[in-house]
Amino acid sequence: MKLAYYPGCSLEATAVEYGVSTQKTAQVLGVELQEIPGWNCCGATSAHSTDRVLSLALPARNLALAEREGLDILAPCAACYSRFRATEHQVRRDAGLQRQIQEIIGMDYQARNQTLSILEVLAGRIGLEAIGGKVTRPLKGMKPACYYGCLLVKPVEYTGFDDPEYPESMDNIMKTLGAKPVAWSHQTECCGASLATTRPEVGLRMTYEILKNAQERGADSIVTVCPLCQMNLDMRQSQVEKMFGVKFNLPVYYITELVAVACGVAPEEVGINRHFVNALYHINHLPEEVEEETDQATARQKAAPEVDRAKAARKAEAGEEPAGGTAATAGAAETPAPASPAENAGASKGALKLASRIFADDEAKAARLAGILSADAEKMKKVAQLLAQDKEKAVKVAEAFIKKEAKAKGEEVAGE
Amino acid sequence: MEKVLVAPAPTQKDIIRRLEQESGTEVSLCYQCGKCTAGCPAAFAMDYTPRQVIRLLQLEMVDEALKAQSPWICATCETCTTRCPRGVDVASLMDALRREALRMGIVTDHRVATFNQTFLKLVERYGRVHEVGLLMEFNLKTRQLFKDAELGLPMFKRGKVHLLPEVIKDQGHVKQMFARVKQTGGESS
Numbered sequence: 001m002k003l004a005y006y007p008g009c010s011l012e013a014t015a016v017e018y019g020v021s022t023q024k025t026a027q028v029l030g031v032e033l034q035e036i037p038g039w040n041c042c043g044a045t046s047a048h049s050t051d052r053v054l055s056l057a058l059p060a061r062n063l064a065l066a067e068r069e070g071l072d073i074l075a076p077c078a079a080c081y082s083r084f085r086a087t088e089h090q091v092r093r094d095a096g097l098q099r100q101i102q103e104i105i106g107m108d109y110q111a112r113n114q115t116l117s118i119l120e121v122l123a124g125r126i127g128l129e130a131i132g133g134k135v136t137r138p139l140k141g142m143k144p145a146c147y148y149g150c151l152l153v154k155p156v157e158y159t160g161f162d163d164p165e166y167p168e169s170m171d172n173i174m175k176t177l178g179a180k181p182v183a184w185s186h187q188t189e190c191c192g193a194s195l196a197t198t199r200p201e202v203g204l205r206m207t208y209e210i211l212k213n214a215q216e217r218g219a220d221s222i223v224t225v226c227p228l229c230q231m232n233l234d235m236r237q238s239q240v241e242k243m244f245g246v247k248f249n250l251p252v253y254y255i256t257e258l259v260a261v262a263c264g265v266a267p268e269e270v271g272i273n274r275h276f277v278n279a280l281y282h283i284n285h286l287p288e289e290v291e292e293e294t295d296q297a298t299a300r301q302k303a304a305p306e307v308d309r310a311k312a313a314r315k316a317e318a319g320e321e322p323a324g325g326t327a328a329t330a331g332a333a334e335t336p337a338p339a340s341p342a343e344n345a346g347a348s349k350g351a352l353k354l355a356s357r358i359f360a361d362d363e364a365k366a367a368r369l370a371g372i373l374s375a376d377a378e379k380m381k382k383v384a385q386l387l388a389q390d391k392e393k394a395v396k397v398a399e400a401f402i403k404k405e406a407k408a409k410g411e412e413v414a415g416e
Numbered sequence: 417m418e419k420v421l422v423a424p425a426p427t428q429k430d431i432i433r434r435l436e437q438e439s440g441t442e443v444s445l446c447y448q449c450g451k452c453t454a455g456c457p458a459a460f461a462m463d464y465t466p467r468q469v470i471r472l473l474q475l476e477m478v479d480e481a482l483k484a485q486s487p488w489i490c491a492t493c494e495t496c497t498t499r500c501p502r503g504v505d506v507a508s509l510m511d512a513l514r515r516e517a518l519r520m521g522i523v524t525d526h527r528v529a530t531f532n533q534t535f536l537k538l539v540e541r542y543g544r545v546h547e548v549g550l551l552m553e554f555n556l557k558t559r560q561l562f563k564d565a566e567l568g569l570p571m572f573k574r575g576k577v578h579l580l581p582e583v584i585k586d587q588g589h590v591k592q593m594f595a596r597v598k599q600t601g602g603e604s605s
Contacts, residue, residue, distance in 0.1 A: 009545040014576045038585040040543040045492060046532035047539075049514045052438055054597045058539070061593065082494075104596045106589070150493030155507075164498045190457045190493030197554065197564075198527040202461040202489060209457070235567060274574040 001125060003116070004066035004073045005033035008080040008227075009041050014235075015077070015227030017271030021256035022076050022118065024270050028134060028263045029126050033074065036065050044079040045194045048086075056097070057104045059087040064109040073115045076256070078226035082151035084115035085158040117152055118225055118255060120161045123169040128176045136264040138178025141286035141388075144253070145219035146170040146181045147210065149229045150190040164188065170255060174223060177262040184217040186210045193228035196236060207232050208240045211248045218381050221251045221282060223258060230254060235276045251279035287388030348374040354384060358391075358398050365402065372401050428476040435473070435516060439508035443473040452496035452506045462486040466496050466506050469513070487513040488525035530557050540594045543584030548577050 011019035026033045039062050047055035063084060066073045075081040091098045091111040102109050116124075122131065153164045162169045167188065171181045192206030211233065214222050224230040234252035241247055257270045261283060267273065273280045351374035352366075359366040373380040379401055386394035426434075436442055446467075453465040463485045464472065472481040481487075487510045496506035523529045534553045538545050555563050571577045584590070 009547065012544075012582065013547050013578055014571065016574075016576055038543075038589075040584055040586075040590045041539045041545045043536070043539060046535035048492070048511050049528070050518065050532050050536060051515065051597060052511075053600065054536075054594070057593050057597060058590075061589070100600070104593050104600070106592065106596075150491075150495065154494040154498045155505075156498060188495075190491050190495065192458065192491050194491050195458070195489070197551065198525070198531050199461070199489065202458055203491075205460070206457050206491070235571075274576070276570065276574075 001030070002032040002034060002071065003121070004069060004071035004113075005035045006039055006042075006062055006066075006073050006075045006080060006084070006115075007035065008075065008077040010077055010227035010231075014231055015254075017257060017274050018076055018227050018230065018254045021254055021260050021270035022074075024260045024265055025122075025256040025263075028260060028265065029122075029131065031121070031126065034069070034071065036062055036073070039065070042080045042083045044083045048083070053100065053104065055083070056087045056090060057101055059084045060091065060101045060109055061105045061107065063087060063111070063113065063115070064105060064107040067109060067111075067113045070113070072113050074118065074121055075115050076118045076225070077228075078117070078149050078152040079228055081115055081117045082158065087111075088114060089158045117159075117161065119148075119152070119169040119173070122173050122255070122259065124161065128172055131173065131259065131263075132176045134263045135177060137262055139174075139258060139262050139283075139286060140178045142174075142179035142283075143218060143220045144174055144179055144181050144223045144258075145184050145214035145217060145221070146174055146187060147214075147222050147224050147229060147233070148188050149224065149226045150188060152225055153188055170223060170225065173255060173259070177258060179258075181223075182214075182217045182219045184213050184219065186213040189213075191229045191232045193226075193232045196232055200239075203232070204236065204240050204243050207236060208244050208246075211237065211240060211250060212246075214250060215248055218378070219250065220287075220385055221253060221279070223253050223255050225255050237277050249277060251275060251277050251282045253279060253283075281389075285388060287384060350374075351380060354380065354387070355398075358383065358387065358395055368402055368405075369398050372405055428478045431478045431516060432473055432476065435509060435512045438512040438515065439505050441503075441505040441509055443470055443504070443509070445502045446470045446474065446500075446504050447502060449501065451499050451501060452504075455495045455499050457493060457495065458489050458491050461489050466490075466510070470504065470506065470509070473509075481513060482517045482520065482522050483524055485524050486510070487517065488528045490514075527558050530554060536594075538581070540591060541587075542581045543587045543590040544582055546578065546581035548579065549581055 007019050007022075011022070023033060040058060042062070043055050043058035047058055059080075063073065073084065075084055088111045091101060091109065098109070098111070148162075148167045148170060153159055153162050153167045156164050165188065174181045186209065189210055190206060191210055192203035195203035195206070211222075222233055224233065230252050233250075237248055237250070237252070252275065253272070257267075257272055260270045261267050261272070267280055267283050272283055351370040355366040355370035355373060359369060373383060383394055383398055383401075386397055432443065448467055448471060450465075450467045453459050453467045456462075456466050459465050464481075466486070469481055469484060469486050472478075472484075490507070490510040492507055492511065494507045497504075497508065500506060517523060518529065531554050534557065535545060535550055538550055551564065568577075
């Protein structure tokens with residue numbers, strides 16, 4: 001397969017990893033990329049805020065250069081992609097506009113070729129099966145939030161290769177690479193990149209919302225397909241953390257970096273060492289073993305609320321324990337922690353193993369922790385992730401969980 | 417005596433028609449459901465929400481709409497356009513409002529306008545955007561010299577910064593395009 005390649009200005013500078021990893025991925029997957037000779041900036045986002053004709057002429061010159069070669073175009077940057085698609089779309093619909101654009105660029109342009117996003121090329125043209133066949137280092141244990149950003153799937157009129165509200169192509173690619181993407185709500189929310197420079201107070205808040213949602217949904221990283229998104233989420237993550245007084249520490253990858261790594265390329269070779277939030281450590285220390293345990297816990301957690309509710313209802317009926325009634329109304333969100341060591345026997349194997357790794361020399365504490373963790377998949381996930389990154393932190397958090405549980409119990413007693 | 421032709425000032429209706437034409441949409445289609453505003457990730461910072469901006473246009477309060485902060489806060493993420501049940505292209509309308517405001521010399525947000533101007537000047541000069549040059553010139557023009565300065569050195573260390581702009585081979589071609597757009601009445605200058 002041969003495609004014209006339009007890197008765009010960012011991939012040569014601030015998003016140099018995206019450029020390098022796109023070329024590497026293409027090489028690994030057997031796609032020939034022919035850079036458009038003498039390509040010019042697409043004008044995003046300043047041109048379409050300033051002059052409509054200019055905003056169409058700038059992409060049109062590149063499109064026309066590729067059309068001469070009879071090639072479709074790969075534009076990895078979502079902003080470039082969006083401007084290219086908008087131009088194709090409008091030129092195809094309006095013969096008068098087409099003539100005007102041809103005059104301005106001084107070239108023939110029929111809009112016969114089309115621009116492809118990196119996701120279309122990977123999931124569509126190359127195909128998941130072909131990618132899966134090349135994976136030699138599966139990204140097991142990775143729980144990324146797949147972030148499509150705003151422009152890649154919207155508006156459908158121009159883009160249309162994936163659903164604008166629930167896109168799946170990147171999630172499918174990540175699954176093919178062996179990762180387990182999380183379900184989250186901000187996958188197509190705008191990161192505010194165009195405002196980060198001009199109105200940071202607005203832009204940083206938009207970035208914050210995305211990072212927060214990813215973290216809340218248990219993601220250990222974010223995967224992007226746009227140099228502006230990546231820069232905002234990665235480079236400005238420290239600014240966001242400072243502004244909102246939080247800590248995220250979420251590595252932000254480009255999809256192409258991960259495809260290349262999963263296909264056996266060294267992370268440094270595709271620039272993963274050049275990120276602002278340390279991604280190299282993350283990719284080299286994916287929590288493979290702990291991950292499976294967490295999954296078991298999640299499955300248990302899914303089944304648990306029903307059982308718990310039924311149990312609590314029975315207890316309430318018998319008039320044994322009024323606290324049981326409140327737990328039942330609280331529902332799935334707050335599964336009651338096991339009260340006695342006898343109930344700890346119900347702790348999952350995974351939780352016991354994890355707890356014994358955290359409190360290696362304190363069996364009582366470990367048993368208690370196991371009880372807490374098997375009752376709450378979120379807590380389990382958190383401890384498991386922390387253990388993979390920083391044991392000291394994991395121990396601290398585990399201690400905090402135990403303290404909190406003790407306190408909650410103490411209050412219950414006082415209340416009775 | 418010299419004859420001077422004075423074009424009549426465009427009426428509110430003329431401006432609305434031009435906005436609709438440029439954005440390929442009609443403001444009368446909107447039935448004010450507010451879905452655009454509900455999904456807008458930047459609405460929290462706007463003086464008029466996207467729905468209200470359209471309402472202003474429906475009521476022919478064009479000046480109010482052109483002076484609003486909202487078009488300059490809009491991040492052009494296209495969520496409103498994607499979700500509108502009436503097919504109103506709200507994002508393109510915001511684009512058209514920004515351009516109309518520029519044309520009429522009403523610029524509520526000089527930072528955004530300066531950024532765009534600086535950006536396009538670089539494209540005209542080199543054919544591509546030189547990110548460092550853009551940020552430095554923008555900071556100079558808006559008198560915030562040390563904005564994002566803490567990111568400069570780390571960027572340099574990571575090899576993400578080219579100190580000198582790259583000039584494309586056919587730079588003259590791009591310059592010609594800018595000239596032709598200006599001749600045909602564009603406002604990119």
